[in-house]
Amino acid sequence: xxxKEAIDEINAILKSLREEQNSIDTLSERVxxxxxxxxxxxxxxxxxxxxxxxVLEE
Amino acid sequence: MNAIxxxxxAQLQGRISIALAEALPLPVWVSAExxxxxxxxxxxxxxxxxxxxxxxxxxxxxxxxxxxxxxxMSTIGRFEQESGQRLTKGMKIxxxxxxxxxxxxxxxxxxxxxxAMHTIGxxxxxxxxxIEQLQKEGVWDLNRSLTMPDVVQRVAVISSATAAGxxxxxxxxxxxxxxxxxxxxxxxxxxxxxxxxxxxxxxxIAERSEEFDAVAIxxxxxxxxxxxxxxxxxxxxxxxxxxxxxxxxxxxxxxTSVTDMVAHTPLKTPTAVAAWIDQRAADFDGRLEYHAISLxxxxxxxxxxxxxxxxxxSAEVRHLAxxxxxxxxxxxxxxxxLVANFAPERIFRLGYAIARKEGKALQSxxxxxxxxxxxxxxxxxxLNATVVEKRKAExxxxxxNGI
Numbered sequence: 228x229x230x231k232e233a234i235d236e237i238n239a240i241l242k243s244l245r246e247e248q249n250s251i252d253t254l255s256e257r258v259x260x261x262x263x264x265x266x267x268x269x270x271x272x273x274x275x276x277x278x279x280x281x282v283l284e285e
Numbered sequence: 286m287n288a289i290x291x292x293x294x295a296q297l298q299g300r301i302s303i304a305l306a307e308a309l310p311l312p313v314w315v316s317a318e319x320x321x322x323x324x325x326x327x328x329x330x331x332x333x334x335x336x337x338x339x340x341x342x343x344x345x346x347x348x349x350x351x352x353x354x355x356x357x358m359s360t361i362g363r364f365e366q367e368s369g370q371r372l373t374k375g376m377k378i379x380x381x382x383x384x385x386x387x388x389x390x391x392x393x394x395x396x397x398x399x400x401a402m403h404t405i406g407x408x409x410x411x412x413x414x415x416i417e418q419l420q421k422e423g424v425w426d427l428n429r430s431l432t433m434p435d436v437v438q439r440v441a442v443i444s445s446a447t448a449a450g451x452x453x454x455x456x457x458x459x460x461x462x463x464x465x466x467x468x469x470x471x472x473x474x475x476x477x478x479x480x481x482x483x484x485x486x487x488x489x490i491a492e493r494s495e496e497f498d499a500v501a502i503x504x505x506x507x508x509x510x511x512x513x514x515x516x517x518x519x520x521x522x523x524x525x526x527x528x529x530x531x532x533x534x535x536x537x538x539x540x541t542s543v544t545d546m547v548a549h550t551p552l553k554t555p556t557a558v559a560a561w562i563d564q565r566a567a568d569f570d571g572r573l574e575y576h577a578i579s580l581x582x583x584x585x586x587x588x589x590x591x592x593x594x595x596x597x598x599s600a601e602v603r604h605l606a607x608x609x610x611x612x613x614x615x616x617x618x619x620x621x622x623l624v625a626n627f628a629p630e631r632i633f634r635l636g637y638a639i640a641r642k643e644g645k646a647l648q649s650x651x652x653x654x655x656x657x658x659x660x661x662x663x664x665x666x667x668l669n670a671t672v673v674e675k676r677k678a679e680x681x682x683x684x685x686n687g688i
Contacts, residue, residue, distance in 0.1 A: 237624075241624065251646040257627075258629075261620075261624040262624055265621050265624065269614075272614060275610060276610050279606045283599065283602070283603050283606075
């Protein structure tokens, strides 16, 4: 999964959380999914940061 | 028998002698051209004198002249010293002479003195005529208008092989740091008809002109000298017409010859010609060196500014990357906060509860009847409750939870 795909999915979840009436039943599931995706993005961001630093040092 | 009255030949010659002595008792100044001159074994000098018609060239007068051995030094020697010229065939002279008549040898002139100024003046006049002629023909600047190569590396040399000037020239070139190729075209460089000899050498070079960069006419090391042939129209004309630039080192300091005047680059001596050739090569070498240094500087500057630009790029890339990463981090933080707001734990913490009937969250009172058992989830557990009353939102009041 790419960073962009992850972000798109997080945005989709946020949108559903904001709008959908019927969200209570799957709420914790979606929050958990969003949290997991955020962690994934953070990891990707950290990796990108360290890669950028490594490249710039060369 | 009537014998005709007569005199003998000797008597006639005697009368002529007397008449001449009476008519020309004193020395006279005479101008004429030297048609021939020799000094015989005994040291006496015999000169054939001539006068030609200026226009037609036809002989108008002729006479023999003598300078006795005892007079040679004081007459010819003095003339040559004063004029700087050797007394030769073709020269116009003004001399003081007595007229002698001999019964056997006829009339002859005995020269006592020769005026150097007259000959110099005549030569100067002829030189001027030659200059005027070349200018009138529009060839005066022809050789000078040729382009001298930046490096004169292949030189056709006109000289006599044994001349000291030629040795000087070769020695000077030998000292050069540059390899200058020479080829000698031998010619007679002084005396009678030397102009023809030089012109012949020029023709020989002209046939192979693509093999050379320039021609050097050199002469020198001689003592007093006749430069007359270097004022020759034929030689000067050949130089003006020459397909290669002509350098001269004729080796004289008093006067400039017509050949020097029409040459591309006239120099004083053979050594000066060699030094000039060497210097020209050195100048070119210097220019090359200068260009090489400029080129190196330009390259250095270019790489330096490119490096600087890259440095800037790299800084910018770093900056942009950091900014992107930073903003992305902030965005993720924002999203995380938003998501956290939706977490059920938080909702419960705020005091909200979730009511379910048959496992489905309740969002309206419509689906619930009095007496139904519903499940209520709160922060630290669940409650099962029975509905005792149901009211629509118009007159909403705190819900009474019957347990």
